[in-house]
Amino acid sequence: MTGVDEHLAAVVELVGVTPVAELPLADCLGLVLARDLVSAIALPPFDNSAMDGYAVRAADVADAPVELPVAGDIPAGRVDLPELAHGTALRIMTGAPVPPGADAVVQVELTDGGTERVLVHGDVPEGAHIRRAGEDVRPGSVVLRAGAELGAAQLGLAAAVGAAVLPVRRRPRVLVLSTGSELVEPGTPLLHGQIYESNGVMLAAAVTAAGALPTLLRFVPDDVAAFHAALDEHLSTVDLVLTSGGVSAGAYEVVKDALAGNGVEFRKVAMQPGMPQGAGRYRGVPVVTLPGNPVSAQVSFEVFVRPALRAAMGHRSPGRPRLSARLTEPVRSPAGRRQFRRGVHDPVAGTVSPVGGPGSHLLGALALADCLIEVPEPLAELAAGDLVTVLPLAP
Numbered sequence: 001m002t003g004v005d006e007h008l009a010a011v012v013e014l015v016g017v018t019p020v021a022e023l024p025l026a027d028c029l030g031l032v033l034a035r036d037l038v039s040a041i042a043l044p045p046f047d048n049s050a051m052d053g054y055a056v057r058a059a060d061v062a063d064a065p066v067e068l069p070v071a072g073d074i075p076a077g078r079v080d081l082p083e084l085a086h087g088t089a090l091r092i093m094t095g096a097p098v099p100p101g102a103d104a105v106v107q108v109e110l111t112d113g114g115t116e117r118v119l120v121h122g123d124v125p126e127g128a129h130i131r132r133a134g135e136d137v138r139p140g141s142v143v144l145r146a147g148a149e150l151g152a153a154q155l156g157l158a159a160a161v162g163a164a165v166l167p168v169r170r171r172p173r174v175l176v177l178s179t180g181s182e183l184v185e186p187g188t189p190l191l192h193g194q195i196y197e198s199n200g201v202m203l204a205a206a207v208t209a210a211g212a213l214p215t216l217l218r219f220v221p222d223d224v225a226a227f228h229a230a231l232d233e234h235l236s237t238v239d240l241v242l243t244s245g246g247v248s249a250g251a252y253e254v255v256k257d258a259l260a261g262n263g264v265e266f267r268k269v270a271m272q273p274g275m276p277q278g279a280g281r282y283r284g285v286p287v288v289t290l291p292g293n294p295v296s297a298q299v300s301f302e303v304f305v306r307p308a309l310r311a312a313m314g315h316r317s318p319g320r321p322r323l324s325a326r327l328t329e330p331v332r333s334p335a336g337r338r339q340f341r342r343g344v345h346d347p348v349a350g351t352v353s354p355v356g357g358p359g360s361h362l363l364g365a366l367a368l369a370d371c372l373i374e375v376p377e378p379l380a381e382l383a384a385g386d387l388v389t390v391l392p393l394a395p
Contacts, residue, residue, distance in 0.1 A: 001270040002277075003377075004338045008304050011279050012318075014286045015240055015308040021170040025159055028150045030211050031168040032314035037144040039161040042134035047098040049074075051129040054089040054111060054118055055102035058126040064110075067119045074099060089118055098130055105129035137161065147316060169314040172212040175238040176204045177231065179246045179254050180292065181222045198363065199244040199297050203290075206301050207242070210309045222246065222254045231258075235285050239312075242305060245292030247276045255289050264289065270377060272339045273360035274300040293360035299340050302372060302393070320391040325352040330383050333358075333375040342369035345390050352390050369393065 020034040049055065060068065068089040072082055076095040084090055084101035092098070092105060104124045112119040137143055143157055144150075150158075150168070158166055178200035186196045200218040207214040215238065220230045231241065246255030247266060256266055256278070264280035264287050273296040278289035288308075290300045302320070310318030328351050333339035342365050343352045352373055356365025374389040375382060382388065 001268045001275070004269060004271050004303065007267070007269045007277060007279070008307065011288055011304045012308045012311050014279055014281070014288070015172070015312050016286070017314065018169045018172050018239060018312050020167050022165045022167055023170070024165055025155050025163070028155060028166050028168055029152070031150050031171070033144055033146055033148045033150060034167040034169055034314065035146050036142045037158060037161070037163060037166065039137050039139060039141055039143045041161055042139050043137035043160055044131050044133055044135070046133050048131050049092045049094055049096050049098060049105045049129060050131050051105055051107040052094050053092060053105050053107040053129065054120070055084055055092045055099055056089050056104055056106055056120070056124075057084065057086060057102065058104040058124060058128070060087055061106060061120045061123050064120050064123045067117055069117050070115055089120075091115065091118075103127065147314065149315065169312070172239045172309050172312050173237065174207045174212050174214050174240045174242050174309070175234045176200055176207060176214050176216050177220060177241060177243045178218045179220045179222065179227065179243065183219055185219070198294055199292065202294065202298055203242060203244060203301060206298065206306065207309070210306045211313055212309045224254055224258045227254050227258045231282070235283055238285065241282065241285055241287040242290065243287070244290045244297040247278050247289045247291055259287065259289070263287075270337045271303070272334055272337045272358060274303070274340075275337070277304070291360070294363045295342075295366050296360040298366060299372065302391070303340065320393070323347075323390045323392065324387055325350055325390045327351070327373075327382055327384050327386050327388055328353040330381065331373070331375065332381050333379055335380040336377055338377050339375040341373040341375065342366050343371050343373040343390065344369060345371040345392065352388065
């Protein structure tokens with residue numbers, strides 16, 4: 001059987017990287033900057049007040065208490081600045097530009113708050129409460145490096161230096177295709193032998209959580225011609241086709257029947273759950289095929305597809321963080337296969353508790369889990385208290 005790491009490397013290479021696109025800031029959250037962002041301006045762009053108060057000459061309030069005439073107001077955004085005359089004050093608001101002639105700001109709490117004349121109770125040193133132009137960012141400096149992950153603070157900085165768009169690796173477009181003649185729409189009555197379709201909804205949500213853009217195509221019947229027709233309709237608009245089901249060794253394995261010999265290689269991967277896997281190109285488009293049992297499909301997505309999508313967008317650490325915790329109870333694992341058990345992690349206690357068994361159909365247990373417990377291939381049994389690797393499943 002193929003090793004887990006070998007198949008992961010193949011999927012990451014297959015998916016590749018997405019093109020660079022110039023996107024508006026509002027569309028860049030969670031994406032990765034493709035080129036350095038250089039600021040054309042200073043931050044702050046001008047000397048401005050850090051306080052609500054009065055712009056003064058420090059020498060004029062050195063002998064406080066002192067009363068000064070108020071020559072006018074400077075609210076934030078005023079551009080026609082008067083020059084401050086000796087022996088006067090200008091009322092100023094936080095963020096407003098410091099007028100020429102002023103070299104300090106007296107906070108309003110040190111005054112009587114007057115509007116015609118102001119009584120200043122205490123002196124301030126030269127430069128007090130003035131934010132100097134360029135003290136945060138200098139013009140021509142690199143404010144965000146290529147490879148930076150764009151969160152709220154990074155997008156705020158980009159906006160502050162005047163960037164309207166950013167060059168980023170765009171989100172992969174993923175066709176999530178769910179096969180099976182036994183599948184029906186949730187909310188409709190079930191006939192004996194039918195099940196509600198869940199993989200498509202689950203995998204599309206996982207694609208979205210990974211930062212990519214899913215298109216969900218459900219209820220493709222177990223018919224090769226129908227499968228090809230459904231697939232061909234979407235190939236020109238997607239970067240990856242992701243299927244679930246139809247890849248095992250039995251009859252009516254429509255995905256395998258349709259894609260084997262057409263650029264997609266099917267293999268057994270040494271893991272539990274999720275042994276039957278497939279990857280390749282169909283008409284030039286990357287295709288990753290996952291098993292149909294719901295836990296197998298979701299675990300396979302976590303192990304292979306999510307890291308590939310994150311790498312495609314340029315994330316430097318595309319995989320889940322790998323933590324260590326001690327088992328609260330023993331587990332058994334098939335020797336020679338890497339097992340991924342579902343678990344609940346207690347980071348305070350440093351422990352992890354298995355949820356449900358190893359079965360690939362136990363979706364209820366998967367929904368209760370917040371992590372995967374990784375059991376290495378050589379081990380067949382672990383005892384309570386043994387240290388294991390934990391992969392958190394938080395978005």
